[in-house]
Structure formats: C-alpha cells, structure tokens
Amino acid sequence: METIQSKTEELAYTLSHERDEHGHFVPVLEDLKDWPIYRLGKSRDTFVPKLIERSIEQAHLMSGTPQKLHDQIAQALYLERIRIKHDPYKVDPPDDKKFWKSMNERLVKSSLQNANGEVLEADAEMLSSIISRYAHEIAGNFNPKTYRFASKVLPMGFNRFLNAANTKRFWSGKFGIRDRIKLTGPMEHVRELSQKGTILLTPTHFSNLDSVLIGWTLHQLGLPAFLYGAGLNLFNGQFFKYFMNGLGAYRVDRRKKNRLYIETLKMYSRMTLRDGCHSLFFPGGTRARDGQLEKRLKLGLLSTAIDAQRECFTHPNGRQLTNPNAENNRIYVVPMVINYHFVLEAGGLIHQFLEKQGKDKYYIDKEIFPSRKAVLQFMQKFVGAKSEIFLSLGDPMDVFGNKVDLAGNSIDRNGNTIDISNYFKTNGEFKTDLQRDSEYTKLLSERIIDAFYKKNTVLSSHLVAYTAFNLLFRKHRRLDQYGVLRLPEDERKIPYAQFAQVVERLRDALKVMAANGEVQLANHMHGDIDRLIQHGIYNLGVYHAKHPLVKTDSGDISSEDMNLLFYYHNRLKGYDLQSYI
Amino acid sequence: MPTYGVIGSGSFGTAIANILAENGEVLVYMRREEVMANYKAGEHKGQKINTKITPTMDLQEVCERAELIFPIVSSKGFRNMMRQAAPFLKPNHILIHGTKGLNVTMPDGKDLIAGQPVKKRYIRKMTDIIQEESMVIKIGCISGPNLAREIAKGQPAATVVSSRFNEVIERGKTALRSPRFRVYSSYDMAGVELSGVLKNIMAISSGIIGGLGLGENTKAMLISRGLGEMIKIGRCLGASHRSFLGIAGVGDLVATCSSPLSRNYTLGRRLAEGESVSQVLDTMEEVVEGYNTVRIAKGLAINYNLELPIVEALYSVLFEGSTIADCMQQLMTNSLDVDADFLE
Numbered sequence: 032m033e034t035i036q037s038k039t040e041e042l043a044y045t046l047s048h049e050r051d052e053h054g055h056f057v058p059v060l061e062d063l064k065d066w067p068i069y070r071l072g073k074s075r076d077t078f079v080p081k082l083i084e085r086s087i088e089q090a091h092l093m094s095g096t097p098q099k100l101h102d103q104i105a106q107a108l109y110l111e112r113i114r115i116k117h118d119p120y121k122v123d124p125p126d127d128k129k130f131w132k133s134m135n136e137r138l139v140k141s142s143l144q145n146a147n148g149e150v151l152e153a154d155a156e157m158l159s160s161i162i163s164r165y166a167h168e169i170a171g172n173f174n175p176k177t178y179r180f181a182s183k184v185l186p187m188g189f190n191r192f193l194n195a196a197n198t199k200r201f202w203s204g205k206f207g208i209r210d211r212i213k214l215t216g217p218m219e220h221v222r223e224l225s226q227k228g229t230i231l232l233t234p235t236h237f238s239n240l241d242s243v244l245i246g247w248t249l250h251q252l253g254l255p256a257f258l259y260g261a262g263l264n265l266f267n268g269q270f271f272k273y274f275m276n277g278l279g280a281y282r283v284d285r286r287k288k289n290r291l292y293i294e295t296l297k298m299y300s301r302m303t304l305r306d307g308c309h310s311l312f313f314p315g316g317t318r319a320r321d322g323q324l325e326k327r328l329k330l331g332l333l334s335t336a337i338d339a340q341r342e343c344f345t346h347p348n349g350r351q352l353t354n355p356n357a358e359n360n361r362i363y364v365v366p367m368v369i370n371y372h373f374v375l376e377a378g379g380l381i382h383q384f385l386e387k388q389g390k391d392k393y394y395i396d397k398e399i400f401p402s403r404k405a406v407l408q409f410m411q412k413f414v415g416a417k418s419e420i421f422l423s424l425g426d427p428m429d430v431f432g433n434k435v436d437l438a439g440n441s442i443d444r445n446g447n448t449i450d451i452s453n454y455f456k457t458n459g460e461f462k463t464d465l466q467r468d469s470e471y472t473k474l475l476s477e478r479i480i481d482a483f484y485k486k487n488t489v490l491s492s493h494l495v496a497y498t499a500f501n502l503l504f505r506k507h508r509r510l511d512q513y514g515v516l517r518l519p520e521d522e523r524k525i526p527y528a529q530f531a532q533v534v535e536r537l538r539d540a541l542k543v544m545a546a547n548g549e550v551q552l553a554n555h556m557h558g559d560i561d562r563l564i565q566h567g568i569y570n571l572g573v574y575h576a577k578h579p580l581v582k583t584d585s586g587d588i589s590s591e592d593m594n595l596l597f598y599y600h601n602r603l604k605g606y607d608l609q610s611y612i
Numbered sequence: 613m614p615t616y617g618v619i620g621s622g623s624f625g626t627a628i629a630n631i632l633a634e635n636g637e638v639l640v641y642m643r644r645e646e647v648m649a650n651y652k653a654g655e656h657k658g659q660k661i662n663t664k665i666t667p668t669m670d671l672q673e674v675c676e677r678a679e680l681i682f683p684i685v686s687s688k689g690f691r692n693m694m695r696q697a698a699p700f701l702k703p704n705h706i707l708i709h710g711t712k713g714l715n716v717t718m719p720d721g722k723d724l725i726a727g728q729p730v731k732k733r734y735i736r737k738m739t740d741i742i743q744e745e746s747m748v749i750k751i752g753c754i755s756g757p758n759l760a761r762e763i764a765k766g767q768p769a770a771t772v773v774s775s776r777f778n779e780v781i782e783r784g785k786t787a788l789r790s791p792r793f794r795v796y797s798s799y800d801m802a803g804v805e806l807s808g809v810l811k812n813i814m815a816i817s818s819g820i821i822g823g824l825g826l827g828e829n830t831k832a833m834l835i836s837r838g839l840g841e842m843i844k845i846g847r848c849l850g851a852s853h854r855s856f857l858g859i860a861g862v863g864d865l866v867a868t869c870s871s872p873l874s875r876n877y878t879l880g881r882r883l884a885e886g887e888s889v890s891q892v893l894d895t896m897e898e899v900v901e902g903y904n905t906v907r908i909a910k911g912l913a914i915n916y917n918l919e920l921p922i923v924e925a926l927y928s929v930l931f932e933g934s935t936i937a938d939c940m941q942q943l944m945t946n947s948l949d950v951d952a953d954f955l956e
Contacts, residue, residue, distance in 0.1 A: 431703075431747075431749060433747055441747075443698060443746060443747040444698065444744075444745060444746070445698055445699050447698075447699055449702075449703060449747045450702070450703070451703060453702055453703035453704040454703040454704070454749065456703075456704050457704065457779065458679065458704075459704075464778070464779060466777065466778045466779075467750075467777055467778070467779055470776045470777055471749070473776070474749060474776075543719055544719070546719075547719040549719075549733070607731050607732065607733060610729065610731075610915055610916075
C-alpha cells in the first residue's frame, strides 16, 4: 500500500504542471504525427492487408465447416442484393451492383462443385474478395489538416453561438464555452493513462451533438483525436463527409447485417485497439430513444475490447507502430455520461420509441442527422437560456472492471496489483475460451452501465419531469403508460403543494444516494425547493415549442406535451425511486 | 492429483470436503483450535474425515495451493472471510460458494432494522460479495437438497453447480462428481442462489407445522404456496422462475421442509413447541440463515408491495411476538385465492 501511495503522490505532483498559464491542459502529444490515429492512417497500406487476412481467418473459425462457410457467403450475397435494391446510399461505390452480381454468378458455379469436405477454391476466392471490399470500406483515414481546421473552427463556432446572447462580452472572449459545459471527473488520470496504454471512451448517447461534445472534451483534455465508428449515412452529405474522412472515423454501415461484414468490422476494432489506438464506442449502439440511461449495451463491439486485451498478451503486434510511447499493453475503459436539460432530437426520438414499442423487433435504422437549422436553433436557445451541459467522466477501469491506479496498474480493493493476464489463463496457461470471453464482455457491459448510473448528474429538469409523470401515473393508476400519455389536458393538473412535497422527498432521497456514491447531483439541486422547481420547469421548456411542464395560472403543474414529459422523466428511471412518489 | 480448497468447517463445509476428497487432495480452512483437533482425530460434527483432507488455519496456504476453492461459511461472516482471503486471491482462482443466505448493506452502513423497507440495490448475494471484495470473476455456487447428515452417510444426492462460466461449471462438476453425488449444471446463477436462500423461510414454516403436529395436507399447502412466494421474491431481485422449479428450488424445498435434520426446520419446530425465539437461537450450534432472510424478505415486501402472506406471518411470529395460532388463522383467511399466481 505504501508504495502505491507514494507513486500516486509523485504523479499528482507532476500532473499539476501540465496546464498552461490559462489553466488549460497542455497537449499530451504535441506533434500530431505522434498521435496513434495519425500513425494508424500512415500505416494503412500494411494494416488493411493484415485486417483482411485476420478477418478471413475469423470467418473460417466462426463458420466451422466448409458447408457453413459457403452458406454464410450465400447469405451475405442475399442480404446485399436486398440492400442494393431497397436501401441504396449516395455514398455507395458506383460498382456496387456489378460487384455483387459477379459474386452471385460465382456462387452459382461454386454451388455445383463437390467439395469433398474441403473449402472450395471458389468459396475461398469469394470470401477474400468480399472481405477485402469490406475492409477497404471500413478503414478510415486521418488527415491532420482537416483535424487542425476542425479543432479551430468548431470551438470558434461554438464560442460565437455562446457569446451571441452576450454581446458585451463577445469580444472579450471571457464568456466561453467552458462556462457552459461542466466537465467533471478524473481528467488528469485519463490523461496520464493515455500515455500508459490505450483509452476506450464509452459515453452515453442521447443526441447527435454528443459526438461534437466528445470531440470538444478530448481537445480540452489535451488528448489526441480518438478513432470512432461513424454511420456510413453521415458520409452521404458533402459537409460531414469532409470532416468524417479527415478526422479518422471508420465507417460503419448499419444496413449490412451479414456475418462476414460484422466480423470484419469487429476485427478492425479489435486490431486498432490492440495496436494502441485510443477509441470511442457508443456502447448503447444508437441514441437512447426513450431518454433513459442505457440499461443494455451492444455486446458485439464491446467484445472487441476483451479480444484486443487478450491479444495484447497472446499476439502483441503493431503497438509499437501505432503507439510507440505506450508503456504497457493495457486497455483502459473510461465511461462518460452526458447530461442536457433538453435534448435536440427529443421529440423525434420519443416518437420513434413509442412507435417501436409494441411492434416487436421493429428496427429503425435510418438515422437522420438534424439539419443545420435545427442545430443553430438549439444552440441559440441553449445560449439564450444560459442552460448548461454536464459531462462526467467515470473512473478508468480495465476491461474486467477493476480499478486502475495512476501508474496504469489494475488494483483490487486492498490496493494490491492484479496481473490481468491471469484472467485468460487456466492452470497457468493461456487458454482460448469463447464462452468465457463472451461472459467477460457481459461483465464489462454491466460495469459500464453501473458507472453510467453512478456518474449520471441529476438535473432539476430530470427531477421535475420524473415527479410529474409519476404523480400522473399514480393518480390514473388504472391506465397503462399509453393511457397516461393520452390524458386530456384538463386531466394533467397536479396541485403545486403536492408536487413540491414529492419533489423535495425525491431530492432528499437522491441526496442520500449521492452521498453514498450512487448518483451525482448538479449544484443547482441543493437549496430552496421552489427555486429548484422553477429552474427545472424553465430549463425543460426552453427549447420545445410545447412545454413538457408548465405552471398554470392557478399555480398548478401541468404538461403541454406528455410524450416529452415521458422522455425526460425516463432519465431517472432505473434508480428504484417509485416508493418516494 | 488436484488440490481443492474449502473455507469453513461447519457441517456442510465438512460434507463437501469429504466429497471433494474422493477426487483430490483437500485443504480445509478453519479458525478454531477445537475443530482442528476434531479434524485431526478423524471426526467432526458426526462426520468421518477423509484422510485426504488436511485441516489448516492458514488462509494464505489454501489460496496459494488451490485454484478451485469452495467458501462455505455463514452469510454473516462471509464478507469478513472474503476480506481476509482477498489479498491471496488471483484472477485465475475459481470460487464456488455454498452459503444459503443474504447480506444487506444499508446506505448508512448500519444493519437492517426489522420492519424497515429495503431496496434491492442494498441486498447482496454471496456472489456479489465475492465480486465486491476481490478481483475474482470466475464465480459459481452450489445449491440443492444436500442435508449434510445424509450426505455424510453416503446416501445418493444431487446438487446444482451454477455459474456464468462453462469453465467454472465443468471444474466444479469434475471436483464434486462421485457415484453417490450427482451434479447438475446451470447458467442461471442468481436463480440457483436465491432458490437456496429463500427456501429457508419455508423450512422454518414447515418446522412450525411439524411442531404443531399437523399433517401432510398442511405441509403440501405450505410447500406449493411457499414456492410461489419464493418466486415472487426471486423475480423482484431479478431472477427468473426457471431455477426455482429445479433441483435447487423445488428439490431443496421438499427436502428441507420434510426433514427434521435441517436447522431452519428445527427453529420452527421448537417455536411451535413453545420455546421463545431467543431461547432457540441462543442454543442453536450453527447459524439459522432463514431467520435473517425472513427479515430481508419482509423489507422487500414493504418496499415493493409484494403479497407474501407466509413471509408476513412468519415475520410477525419471529419479530413481533405474534402467536402461531393467530398467524395460522390469518393465513387461512387472507384474501389471496388464485392458484399458481406466480406464473402470471
């Protein structure tokens, strides 16, 4: 314990020197050419062939028998034909139809051949062509020029918006983005670890603005750009295509659901993480349509973190090339929670959610990026209302959920260092065990969700929405959720005294939970309850034309839009607070 | 020959150690000198001690020599035991516990007061405690109709080894397998663990019925309605009903509710025979897990409005001084009259 203590103190000392005279973090890696993402881009020509080779190996491994491999190719072709016919994108390559047609012809020929229990040459060739096509599509490119441009222009644009409401200070620059976005958490720890190993940032996802905020956060932390998967649809527009291509985003095509594509995508993620490229996953997959904190994560992409960590021990490779400064072969998972008083796309998202519910397995895979006009409007309202955004970083952990100290070691509760390579061993030997690793992935997802709940910052707007919806639900207990959402306006009234009493009771319960580390409270959550209610209702109402909550002329609480009220109330779902209503 | 570890030398721990000794060397950790002396003399709690068992008071030795360890101590002492073992544990260790109890950690750090509502996030299963107190991830539990005295006599029996990990299940099965001990497997760790925990409530109730001299009809009513209440509590704590219908659920329930050998049953029987709760508890040699479980179940019922008439009745006998006669009356006249309502 003593040695860890002194090491921590020593690091804390050096860390305090890492800010410039304005209190900003200095970049961890000054020269863009040292950034893992840049080096990955530079080594694209050697990386992509390796990706193809390993993805082909993986496809063989996953299918098991030559017949199953053949079937998988056939299934991929079938699904691709449907995609081309029913859901074409502007960004699809011009030879898409021709390529898949030629594959189809080859498949027909190969189906007639007798394999004698071995993989057919034609199947092997097809597999290679398909995976090669996917690999080239997925792998991104990082362009330092675009990055420099974006990192200068975006904050400038942000600041302009933020200052627009305050013309006096516009030129002084004193009232900047930093005042309105509250970033909390172990920032120095994350900076430190970025120099020890690979960071995997896993934020909650509520809005398309999240990506912009995360980009801003990384810049504030002085961290190099992170690799992230961007929906291929975002590359459709010229404006975004330019940034995405240049910022090192790799392409994720949600339309492609065939096994070969998924395995290539996962292999890309596994290899880049293993090779030391700091990455960003939205582990919930898409934006949370119901406004609730993620309760279940997508395990596919997350499993690549476990695979990558395992391969860091069993197949160390490429790390020196991408991240030569890294001291160890660890992957550090950093959860992050983003909290808005109001969400840009709330109306559309909750509409989709309610539409989807009840329709089993109905999947909305068209992501429409909000128009520039909508973003502009949002920013103006945000500024005008002096609203705030809260970003909370969780404590870094290893891929098994163990705590990590400043020196990058995994530690148990007693402060003992854990040799995490042993998680992959049985009787002292590395052992391949897919079932074990899939359980490790589930455990990691549980740890991330746990961190989401603990690092969630409860805002006044969440609390008033949660209280109001639940009071209405209780008052009309004979109705189901849909019934409550359809309540006529005159049935939506809640007497103020009752409302205030419940808000206070919940706030006090949340305070106890916060003291116990189960959740975080924004500063405005303390103090006078009437002021808190006013703050919450005001902030909820800033952006939406129909207000989720209003105070009527008679002083009661009511709602103009029950769907939105439901959406914002969901943010506090999952904390087991019903008994306080 | 593999070396297995057992932490705890109560009657069940000793029975498990004897089974393990059929497949390898066994190190049993204990804290008391007199138990050590019993082990060395070859008999403890009426059970012969297999010669392949080595008793030890050195926890570090157990952790260093055995990769597969079975912690079987009372739920009250479980966290403390884990804290002591944690510094010696490594990520490759496998822990399969056999403790049928729950812990509650209230936010103020105090014990749960009887009658206080309890939220599920404050309840810890033993597997949760292992995860909280150590870095071990490969965790499992054994549960089933395993009355220690019958096992000691070499009668055929079955148990369930449950874990999220194949590796844990397989190694647990290999270690425990014997011609007289059938080991089933399950991935539903929460269900298996909670089945074993919650059946203790019914075992106490069954003891009361036995002590009152009531017959099989009454007992059958208790077992079937009791199972329903166990499932309701299990669901509240996030388990599915599946495991409750298997060896660790119905299997264990039938055994403990029928056997005067079980501790929980004995508590109920002696209460029905006129002793007070404190009289019985003070004279029991080993911990009666069900007593604490009733308090927790009652707390859950209050907080989540669960309808648990048997739990309520037993709670009022154990903690509120109600008479057994009053509670029986209450049970026979309450308004819940839908059969198999736990399936809805």
